[in-house]
Amino acid sequence: GNSVTQMEGPVTLSEEAFLTINCTYTATGYPSLFWYVQYPGEGLQLLLKATKADDKGSNKGFEATYRKETTSFHLEKGSVQVSDSAVYFCALTTNQAGTALIFGKGTTLSVSS
């Protein structure tokens, strides 16, 4: 079946460090891939997405490239800030309406100044 595997956390970084959160997936067909972020006390928010192979999603300095050959969608940011501290979820859907999301377990990122 379809599944998402993302790296275990927590990830602890200093401000301005480089961030990578790994995400790999298993899916039938051609899924759309997402990264969601949950800041403390708030709901999940869509951070970025990619709908086909080689697409790059980007937002707020974060990027992720849909790699079909490695079935991966790793999240990267060149210079993290304290305000990026949150839980990050990788997700996929094979539903064209983009609604039946399958999530990874989430990775907690903690950035210190």
Place this chain on the structure above:
Amino acid sequence: GAVVSQHPSRVICKSGTSVKIECRSLDFQATTMFWYRQFPKQSLMLMATSNEGSKATYEQGVEKDKFLINHASLTLSTLTVTSAHPEDSSFYICSALPGQGDEKLFFGSGTQLSVL
């Protein structure tokens, strides 16, 4: 942006009692709402999909008689955990989908349920 309010954020209850969790879309009408559950160190798992005015569709393995979902209006869906037991302790999150043509999902902030 669109906001989904989920209440309560945390609830502690005794075994055998029922707990109701509300999910409201504050500035849009949600034709479809979803309920997820996350056990510690596990993924968010879709429990059910509810459409306004119709019965919810439950995922395999989710007991419909235990997790009652009501979506009586376009801005409110409720999840009631009936006769809760300690194994029901989990993090429950709702999400809402605006009307047709908008595929973006908006999530509530979640409810941490602890059953003693």
